[in-house]
Amino acid sequence: MLSSSAARPLFVARHATTPIRGGASFAVMAGLVAYGDLVTKWLAVTLWSGEHQPLLGRLLGIEVVHNPLGAFSISLGPLTREINIAATVMAVLLSMAVSSRLARLDRGAPESLGLIAGAGIGNLASMLGNTAGVPDFLALSDGRGSALVVNVADVAAYIGILCCLRLAFVVVRAAWHRAAGVHSGHDDSRPPSDSGTAIAQRRC
Numbered sequence: 001m002l003s004s005s006a007a008r009p010l011f012v013a014r015h016a017t018t019p020i021r022g023g024a025s026f027a028v029m030a031g032l033v034a035y036g037d038l039v040t041k042w043l044a045v046t047l048w049s050g051e052h053q054p055l056l057g058r059l060l061g062i063e064v065v066h067n068p069l070g071a072f073s074i075s076l077g078p079l080t081r082e083i084n085i086a087a088t089v090m091a092v093l094l095s096m097a098v099s100s101r102l103a104r105l106d107r108g109a110p111e112s113l114g115l116i117a118g119a120g121i122g123n124l125a126s127m128l129g130n131t132a133g134v135p136d137f138l139a140l141s142d143g144r145g146s147a148l149v150v151n152v153a154d155v156a157a158y159i160g161i162l163c164c165l166r167l168a169f170v171v172v173r174a175a176w177h178r179a180a181g182v183h184s185g186h187d188d189s190r191p192p193s194d195s196g197t198a199i200a201q202r203r204c
Contacts, residue, residue, distance in 0.1 A: 026099040026110035026117070033118025037153040038125060044137035052139075061139050065149050068133035085127055088120045095120075106170045108163065115160030122153035 044064050053062040069075050070084045095113040102109035126134040136149040 023100050023110070026096070026114040029111045029114025030095075030118035030121060033115055033153065033156045034121040034125070037119065037122030037151060037156070040152045041122075041126060041135045041137070045135050048137065058141055058143065060141070062137050063139040063147070063149060064135060064137045066130070066133035067136050067149075081127060085124065088124045088127075092117045092120045092124070102167065102171070105174050106167050109167050112160050112163035112167055115156045115163065119153035119157035119160065122156075123151075126153075 044062060048062050049064045051063075055061050067073060068081065070080055070087075076083050095117040099110045099113045102113070106112075123134050134151065136151045136154070138151060138155070139147040139149045141147040
């Protein structure tokens with residue numbers, strides 16, 4: 001007769017496709033964006049400084065420029081660099097703080113916030129490591145002689161902001177449903193009607 005322990009399987013099958021938790025997916029996305037941004041900046045500065053390398057004809061090319069200003073090339077006075085560093089650190093910390101909580105409402109929230117955090121980390125490292133400014137190299141021409149020059153971190157941040165617009169809609173909808181549930185709960189807590197009281201008295 002076999003014992004109960006002998007009848008148990010020696011190995012327990014595990015699923016290889018276990019989903020990554022919110023905090024881990026946030027960290028992975030942020031790390032990939034920051035790493036890809038810094039590597040592409042280094043390649044652009046090393047290989048194409050002072051040159052223009054077309055990628056998609058006149059529409060898109062590689063042209064290295066150093067941006068000492070903030071996002072969207074907005075100057076904030078003599079403290080522009082310090083304000084940019086402080087704002088970037090706050091954005092990264094805020095994204096880390098709310099990522100896990102927002103994942104309860106939207107599974108894509110950690111990845112969306114990870115895009116923004118990774119972009120902030122990449123540009124922050126460039127600001128701290130180069131006093132000349134953040135290297136931008138992806139030049140998108142408007143066909144009239146001027147171009148919008150960005151980097152991989154900027155592109156990731158734009159995508160993350162677009163994803164967060166959807167996330168904001170999810171948060172507002174959840175808050176609205178919660179408020180509606182509270183109001184309906186108050187309605188359910190009304191005292192019983194006279195008919196219900198009469199039935200209870202008969203049973204007594």
